[in-house]
Amino acid sequence: MSDKGKSLNFIEHIIEEDLRNGFPDHLLRFRFPPEPNGYLHIGHASSICLNFGLGLRYDAPVNLRFDDTNPTKEEQEYVDAIKKDVEWLGFSWDKECYASDYFQQLYDWAEALITDGKAYVDSQNSGDIAAQKGTPTEAGTNSPYRDRPVEENLELFRKMKEGAFEEGAHVLRAKIDMASPNMLMRDPVMYRILHRAHHRTNTDWCIYPLYDWTHGESDYIEQVSHSLCTLEFGPHRELYDWFLDQVTASDKVRPKQREFARRNLSHTVVSKRKLLQLVEQGHVNGWDDPRMPTISGLRRRGCTPAALRSFAETIGIAKRENVVDVALLDHHMREDLNKITPRVMAVLDPVRVIITNYPKEGEEWVQAENNPEDPNSGHRELPFSGELFIEREDFREEANRKFFRLKLGGEVRLKNAYIIKAESVKKDREGEILEIHCTYDPKSRSGSGTPESLRKVKGTLHWVSARHAIRGEVRLYDRLFSDPTPDGHKEKNFLDFINPDSLMTVTAIMEPGLKDAKPGERYQFQRLGYFCVDSDSTEGHLVFNRTVTLRDTWAKIELKQV
């Protein structure tokens, strides 16, 4: 990484300390361990950048490990989507791993634990087991099966594995301490019976290990040195260490679990359950709807991997509760998009301009910079004529001097073309403006070098020649929720805060060169924002998604005037 001079986050401090204490840097190894039961979201992006970022910083391998121990929820579809997202973010994993690859090893270790008297088969139902757990303030009570003889445990466990029992008939539990102040240490369940096909092991197994028994041992098998997870796993650390104690050899790396606070983004939710609800109840059009905070949604909206990475870098990592302002994400998207996107002109809410002193059927071509931020981006030719479209909100019959745009009797520069002056308007019976009649200064053409062309006029507008224009669908997205913390209200459901105007679709007028735009391509529509060609586009029907607007100082001025 290029951040050697940067201050360290608390995880890096821990690693630096381990290194100082003699941990060999070539044994550093990390992992990103998603469960393939849903799509990755921006919170995962942060975790991906953390783990893979550490890999880059310390030149250490990072595994992509699927935590696939629950066949009732997990599917291959999610595995594929997750791999695509991680790759798209720009990271390469060392090994592609699956917890399910370790089922046999885990099983063998479980038998050893039983033999050691450290695990037993409990034949109660889940309700009874839960009842015996006690509460955070009261000790639990021992299961009547807790002192089952080793031989009987072994026999039952083997039969569980062979499929001799119904789901729920028995579980394997670690024998730890039913009075522990940490509820996770009260004889946690290690295996349950599930007669379900697994997306990788199919029907090979009918007992499946639970998270706590699986995760640390998987880290150990892969020789992960630092296993990073979110804060809610803090209490699990004691159990993680206990399970590791049962198997760790002295000459192997003993993985270290550390916890960080998940990143929350304002004006959205990042919980798989809630995202699923948005999809299933049709509040959005799927997991990759551009309003979704999923990586696939952000990608479809036009966000770049670089923007997501620099965003993750900026928000950092710590242990306190947080809500990151979505405006910061917007900033990082604009920062990257400003550098890389070609500028084009498109009018979202058109009104017709007639230049009365322009030759009737005349037309000419003007030159436009493709990207002022990129000197190598070159220029393109744009058709100009006496009949144009401009943005309806760029004209007012009357306005004060703060309004830099077109008004009756006022002048304005048409970007890359001429200075025009509004003379009169034509309206329909309802008073809606149909045409703005203007005159132009023929000597004011951009780049011509004439004194007239060098005149300073306050406003510059984007425009499209009516005769040459093409049309396209533009989807204007806004934040999905109107409240900064939609799921932070005890009394109200997060769905109550859904922004009814999160999607507005318009037909826009666009410069003709856009007709060959391909899905995934990003543009800046000048003075409007950044837009990305959507995958819904078909031959002859272009669809653009608005990624993010440009910063809009005028909108703020206007707001204050009201």
Added chain:
RNA sequence: UGGCCCAUGGUGUAAUCGGCAACACUACUGAUUUUGGUUCAGUCAUUCUAGGUUCGAGUCCUAGUGGGCCAACCA
């Protein structure tokens, strides 16, 4: 009637051994600009509270306050 974690501007994150509270975003000023974009300059903090240790505390100690997590055969 318990255990664990956390507390620094509006937001997020820094601050070496205890030594001038820093960076980014937002907001607001101003300059530049043929995008009201970009760029540039500037403004915005009693480090949760109260004690204590110290020449010196965001940092260490004690107590309090506030917040989060823990009783899935989920991860």
